[in-house]
Amino acid sequence: MSFAEHRERLYQTLAENTLVIAYAGIPIHTNEDEYLDFVVNSQYFYLTGLERESTAFLAYKTAETVREILFIEEPDPLSERWTGKMPTKEEVQEISGIKDVRYTDGLEGAISSFMGRSRVEQAYFDMYRCHMNDLPDYNLVMAERFHQAYPHVILKDLRTACAPLREQKDAEEVERIRKALNITRQGLEYVMKNLKPGMMEYQVQADFEYTCRRLGARRQAFPTIAGSGINGCMMHYETNHCQVQDGSLILLDLGAKYENYSSDITRTYPANGKFSPRQREIYELVLKANEAVAAAARPGITTKDLNDIACQVLGEGLVAMGMIQDASEVHKYYMHSVSHPMGIDVHDISLAGDVLQPGWVISDEPGLYIDEEAIGIRIEDDLLITENGCEVLSKDIIKDPDAIEAFMA
Ligand SMILES: [Mn+2]
Known part of the structure; x- marks a missing residue:
């Protein structure tokens, strides 16, 4: 169109x-x-x-x-x-x-x-x-x-x-978002190749943005968030001035903007290339919520419904780990909501309470933020709502913990 x-x-x-x-x-x-x-x-x-x-x-x-x-x-x-x-x-x-x-x-x-x-x-x-x-x-x-x-x-x-x-995005708009995501994927691969303990967060940011610019993105969709350790527990940390410590995670929420359309991705990587058992335990729970949201996203439901699903998965997982007594206490470790529309603007225009329709593009971004362990993990994909469900537009940006470790090795 x-x-x-x-x-x-x-x-x-x-x-x-x-x-x-x-x-x-x-x-x-x-x-x-x-x-x-x-x-x-x-x-x-x-x-x-x-x-x-x-x-x-x-x-x-x-x-x-x-x-x-x-x-x-x-x-x-x-x-x-x-x-x-x-x-x-x-x-x-x-x-x-x-x-x-x-x-x-x-x-x-x-x-x-x-x-x-x-x-x-x-x-x-x-x-x-x-x-x-x-x-x-x-x-x-x-x-x-x-x-x-x-x-x-x-x-x-x-x-x-x-x-x-x-x-409701048309085919040309979705194509622009795919191009933005392709650049973001290559930027994150460059980050994973270079990431090591001792780097400054702003250097990780620079590795990402360098790749975006080289690939023709004129700007970022929003200020890059590169939060290591406890900084990953702040939703919109964008000062990026701390040193990345060995054994810590770094949470990267970022996206290239291409032909004026946005991508919005979050990945969380182990600074030294290997998740600790505890980090992996939390990571896998967030990933489970991310996948549950993508499995449920389809025409006829709302982003609030998707958030309820994320809360349920995260809450049950935290109860099983003994971190909370009841799933309703999930907001102690999960403080935002799981999805927003995206397009020209990263938090794109929408009317509150709207029901998902084919052609919508939304984020899928559960997270857990555990201050006392300096573990902040968010995993964010971009979903295109289709007739029967959704397509994960960012499926080529690796998020499986084994795949991340293999890539960084
Ligand atoms: Mn987002």
């Missing part, structure tokens, strides 16, 4: 007399003349396939038709001298399938023209805010500006409208 088909799916859900305005966004300034790496707005990307900053997309749906216009910056020889070639109208037409491409200096005029001559009743902007204290995203700023100018038009949230569409 092409990006044009993503738009077509959106239009089918919209009422007539509806305007859609989506901005790629602008680079975020830090200090002096430095900016953060540009990250495109996910709704804009989903609808256009474009990752170029300072571009925008406008669509207007009437009873009869949908008008689509894409706005890009006019290529300018001076800018190109400093920062490289800018995309041309032909190039963005090819990627997005949008025929009417104009330059951004015409955007306000185009909005004014639609507002002046058409009966616009509602307008969709991405108005997402993660935390109340966050600075507003560019799309939210532009939504507020629009609302000031046209207070009679009902504003609606483009992100919410895109959620059910983005949850």
Whole structure:
């Protein structure tokens, strides 16, 4: 399915007399003349396939038709001298399938023209805010500006409208995730070849990210977590500044991002290449939960159901080891939930309580975190929900403890 088909799916859900305005966004300034790496707005990307900053997309749906216009910056020889070639109208037409491409200096005029001559009743902007204290995203700023100018038009949230569409991946999106996973697999193999006690956690991180970059991933899907020993017991440890001790485990939660789609994998390795009997005992319990979740994942159940399965397997195992009295105490050693949707974003857009459907891609990531023994183990795979069950997209990334030991030997 092409990006044009993503738009077509959106239009089918919209009422007539509806305007859609989506901005790629602008680079975020830090200090002096430095900016953060540009990250495109996910709704804009989903609808256009474009990752170029300072571009925008406008669509207007009437009873009869949908008008689509894409706005890009006019290529300018001076800018190109400093920062490289800018995309041309032909190039963005090819990627997005949008025929009417104009330059951004015409955007306000185009909005004014639609507002002046058409009966616009509602307008969709991405108005997402993660935390109340966050600075507003560019799309939210532009939504507020629009609302000031046209207070009679009902504003609606483009992100919410895109959620059910983005949850269900098409073949091209799954293919991009497979490519990201293929890079992540090779990165982890490079890590296993080089891992030894005495390394710094950030060196393990560097081995992984070096491979990702060499294989064409432009960025990581999220900050790499490389937690050895007790650090593996912190869910989102990403300082990675400690030395990896002999006899410890290192928990690696990481993923390449490729063609703007994410992979999200966790593997836990013995620093010296061999699990201790106790480490292996815990590892095998986490692996059992990981496999139970993959065996249960299918259309018709929820990620909460999957988490209940993980809790049951982990809880029963901990009771059998005498670590807790009752399976309900599992949260003493397992503090997160087992699954989240993934796609363009590593924690991808979803509507709470949604039931799994074919085409969803979700994580499968049980873990156990035993502070008193400095054992933190998580095993995470990425699952594609199919008609009858699921496909483990990350099945080639080894996780069997014997296979890990053989690979590291
Ligand atoms: Mn995850």
